[in-house]
Amino acid sequence: MEVAAGGGCGAGPPLLLSESEQQCYSELFARCAGAASGSPGPGPPEATRVAPGTATAAAGPVADLFRASQLPPETLHQITELCGAKRVGYFGPTQFYVALKLIAAAQSGLPVRTESIKCELPLPRFVMSKSDAEIRFGNPAELHGKKVQIPYLTTEKNSLKRMDDEDKQQETPSPTMSPLASPPSSPPHYQRVSLSHGYSKLRSGTEQMQPASYETRQPIGQPEGSSSEGPGSKPLRRQASLIRSFSVERELQDNSINYPDEPWRITEEQREYYVNQFRSLQPDPNSFISGSVAKNFFTKSKLSIPELSYIWELSDADCDGALTLPEFCAAFHLIVARKNGYPLPEGLPPTLQPEYLQAAFPKSKWECAIFDSYSESMPANQQPCDLNRMETSVKDMADFPVPTQDATTGDDKQALKSTVTEPLPKDLSEDTATNSGLLPPPPALPPRPCQTQSEPVTEADLHPQLNRAPSQAAESSPAKKDAPHAQPPSKPIRRKFRTENQTTESQEPAAAVGGAASAAVVKPHPTVQKQSSKQKKAIQTAIRKNKEANAVLARLNSELQQQLKEVHQERIALENQLEQLRPVTVL
Amino acid sequence: MAVCIAVIAKENYPLYIRSTPTENELKFHYMVHTSLDVVDEKISAMGKALVDQRELYLGLLYPTEDYKVYDYVTNSKVKFVMVVDSSNTALRDNEIRSMFRKLHNSYTDVMCNPFYNPGDRIQSRAFDNMVTSMMIQVC
Numbered sequence: 001m002e003v004a005a006g007g008g009c010g011a012g013p014p015l016l017l018s019e020s021e022q023q024c025y026s027e028l029f030a031r032c033a034g035a036a037s038g039s040p041g042p043g044p045p046e047a048t049r050v051a052p053g054t055a056t057a058a059a060g061p062v063a064d065l066f067r068a069s070q071l072p073p074e075t076l077h078q079i080t081e082l083c084g085a086k087r088v089g090y091f092g093p094t095q096f097y098v099a100l101k102l103i104a105a106a107q108s109g110l111p112v113r114t115e116s117i118k119c120e121l122p123l124p125r126f127v128m129s130k131s132d133a134e135i136r137f138g139n140p141a142e143l144h145g146k147k148v149q150i151p152y153l154t155t156e157k158n159s160l161k162r163m164d165d166e167d168k169q170q171e172t173p174s175p176t177m178s179p180l181a182s183p184p185s186s187p188p189h190y191q192r193v194s195l196s197h198g199y200s201k202l203r204s205g206t207e208q209m210q211p212a213s214y215e216t217r218q219p220i221g222q223p224e225g226s227s228s229e230g231p232g233s234k235p236l237r238r239q240a241s242l243i244r245s246f247s248v249e250r251e252l253q254d255n256s257i258n259y260p261d262e263p264w265r266i267t268e269e270q271r272e273y274y275v276n277q278f279r280s281l282q283p284d285p286n287s288f289i290s291g292s293v294a295k296n297f298f299t300k301s302k303l304s305i306p307e308l309s310y311i312w313e314l315s316d317a318d319c320d321g322a323l324t325l326p327e328f329c330a331a332f333h334l335i336v337a338r339k340n341g342y343p344l345p346e347g348l349p350p351t352l353q354p355e356y357l358q359a360a361f362p363k364s365k366w367e368c369a370i371f372d373s374y375s376e377s378m379p380a381n382q383q384p385c386d387l388n389r390m391e392t393s394v395k396d397m398a399d400f401p402v403p404t405q406d407a408t409t410g411d412d413k414q415a416l417k418s419t420v421t422e423p424l425p426k427d428l429s430e431d432t433a434t435n436s437g438l439l440p441p442p443p444a445l446p447p448r449p450c451q452t453q454s455e456p457v458t459e460a461d462l463h464p465q466l467n468r469a470p471s472q473a474a475e476s477s478p479a480k481k482d483a484p485h486a487q488p489p490s491k492p493i494r495r496k497f498r499t500e501n502q503t504t505e506s507q508e509p510a511a512a513v514g515g516a517a518s519a520a521v522v523k524p525h526p527t528v529q530k531q532s533s534k535q536k537k538a539i540q541t542a543i544r545k546n547k548e549a550n551a552v553l554a555r556l557n558s559e560l561q562q563q564l565k566e567v568h569q570e571r572i573a574l575e576n577q578l579e580q581l582r583p584v585t586v587l
Numbered sequence: 588m589a590v591c592i593a594v595i596a597k598e599n600y601p602l603y604i605r606s607t608p609t610e611n612e613l614k615f616h617y618m619v620h621t622s623l624d625v626v627d628e629k630i631s632a633m634g635k636a637l638v639d640q641r642e643l644y645l646g647l648l649y650p651t652e653d654y655k656v657y658d659y660v661t662n663s664k665v666k667f668v669m670v671v672d673s674s675n676t677a678l679r680d681n682e683i684r685s686m687f688r689k690l691h692n693s694y695t696d697v698m699c700n701p702f703y704n705p706g707d708r709i710q711s712r713a714f715d716n717m718v719t720s721m722m723i724q725v726c
Contacts, residue, residue, distance in 0.1 A: 306710055
């Protein structure tokens with residue numbers, strides 16, 4: 001049964017809608033109109049009343065809906081024009097239906113024209129929505145698109161506001177939903193629907209789980225549902241199977257989905273970076289960083305002391321004066337957020353709580369377990385085998401142990417480092433397979449990276465691998481620095497902070513050695529791509545490093561001045577006492 | 588009702604003072620200051636016998652105002668002074684002690700923060716919150 005919808009409204013071509021489409025559209029229209037004022041547009045006869053929100057779908061929810069269709073804005077503009085809303089100035093039912101049909105056409109790849117709506121089309125797909133019909137036609141495939149490669153930070157920050165609004169409009173899904181962000185044992189899947197990516201993805205992913213429950217309850221328009229769900233059903237089934245096997249994460253993600261605090265969620269890449277930094281301060285990931293060490297480290301972030309003090313207060317949950325790995329990650333994340341302009345929260349956000357972090361990222365523990373096994377048995381032979389067992393992308397690194405076993409000099413290390421930097425940026429741009437492979441090579445080995453460079457000979461005899469691995473650790477940070485370089489320059493602040501951190505850390509042990517380290521980084525390697533850009537980066541690194549050194553010295557200076565003042569005062573006090581005592585003795 | 592809570596350092600300068608009725612703040616500061624003399628007297632009287640959970644009950648300092656001043660000294664000679672309103676006679680000794688214990692715990696948490704230099708004013712929000720809760724709850 002076909003329905004000619006709103007042909008008499010005088011705007012747009014006559015619409016032929018199938019039954020399911022009619023139902024879907026009317027539902028959507030009701031939602032959009034109801035979201036604004038509560039009374040859906042009755043229809044064309046009331047078109048004379050142009051009061052927005054009474055007879056029409058309000059622009060706000062409609063705009064959100066259109067945005068949720070994930071079409072580019074130009075297309076949306078075109079659609080809005082074509083459907084006639086621009087002409088008449090509001091979204092009546094006709095315009096709305098036409099618009100939805102055009103959206104469906106656009107999503108199917110047809111050009112946005114009035115002719116396209118004449119043919120049979122699948123229902124339009126929207127990313128975020130709580131209406132059943134839309135969920136049914138929610139598109140899992142598009143969600144797992146290449147957007148993952150876009151820097152998550154932009155997604156987080158730029159879409160933060162919008163997402164917050166959207167979040168407020170929606171409820172969290174029912175408990176039957178399961179998370180999509182599944183853990184390590186399905187790395188590709190995780191990468192595509194990673195926590196870092198997004199709240200919208202997560203929610204849509206979870207909402208896709210809802211059809212399972214919704215279908216039983218509301219058998220509406222099943223025939224179309226099944227047809228358009230065909231492509232969607234397979235990913236759904238796959239996800240369902242994955243989800244069933246990870247019940248622990250499911251509970252976690254249930255909690256996580258309820259937290260619309262995007263900036264306080266630690267992404268996988270951030271997490272790796274934090275873990276690496278932790279390891280640079282404290283080789284054993286299961287142990288603590290002492291307060292003084294952490295203080296020195298965080299002071300480099302150049303935040304004010306009261307702020308740092310407050311951040312510490314937030315993150316040191318057990319108030320023991322030392323930071324475990326999750327506490328450290330939380331503190332680091334807070335610092336990063338603060339540097340990027342976010343105000344500090346009143347309390348520790350739930351996504352930063354140590355228990356949450358520990359459970360949400362068991363992968364790191366898994367890797368830590370592997371590192372512990374590394375540190376326990378350190379024979380040189382074992383490491384290549386272990387490394388080889390890692391993900392394929394690490395093959396390059398796995399090859400390193402063999403040829404560079406004899407490498408003890410700085411030159412060889414530099415060669416190693418430069419070759420390490422080559423796969424590392426590529427690794428970061430690939431899937432999780434590479435991400436998980438990225439971490440293992442810089443294992444939890446005691447010697448500090450720069451220290452090994454300064455003492456190549458002594459350590460070389462015992463543990464050539466030790467030298468290699470910390471240098472890899474040193475290079476993982478600059479590699480990470482390079483990786484963000486490779487990505488669109490949308491997170492300059494963080495990159496800068498990282499670089500500063502990394503460069504100042506390298507400065508700490510020995511300025512000369514730090515210089516050697518950065519010089520090694522700076523040294524252009526013929527096999528590395530983007531050679532000139534690397535040189536530029538090197539110069540920028542040097543500049544930043546010098547600035548950082550300046551800042552550190554200035555701070556030192558101020559502290560010393562303060563101490564000097566205090567000592568002066570003490571001296572004055574003592575002299576006064578002496579003066580008072582002297583007449584007494586004389587008399 | 589605890590109208591004023593103060594943390595005094597070993598050298599007898601205040602690390603933290605907070606009072607609820609802010610119009611009388613100066614008066615409370617003065618009361619706390621005078622109580623320090625009594626505290627010192629008691630400390631010297633104790634001699635070698637170091638008691639970690641010491642308590643000083645001054646009774647009515649100002650008969651008209653009906654305040655009681657309690658004091659608690661730690662091993663590191665950090666003094667916690669609490670001024671309470673005597674109209675609230677429901678306050679028992681144990682409650683005072685428990686309040687001091689909470690204060691002490693919060694204080695050690697503040698100390699654990701590596702960014703806190705001993706001798707600085709206490710600016711920890713957690714400590715503030717705890718003190719606020721104590722001042723409101725007791726009333």
